[in-house]
Amino acid sequence: MDRAEHYYPVSRLFCILKCSAVSFIGLDDPETILEPLANKLRPTIISSWMDKRKALLTENADIMK
Secondary structure, eight states: OOHHHHHOHHHHHHHHHHHHIIIIIOOSOTHHHHHHHHHHHHHHHHHHHHHHHHHHHHHHHHHHO
């Protein structure tokens, strides 16, 4: 995984969705659908990643003991 992908996964997801919407749906302005979708999904995705990060850090701390 590229370092930029690690730190900016939501931006990468938005870019993938935008490119998919343009090619598959044929929208001229995919932002009309993707902007509200991204705004709704962003907090959920970030929360999930933060929980996963905490679990991994806790696991690593237990291993280091």
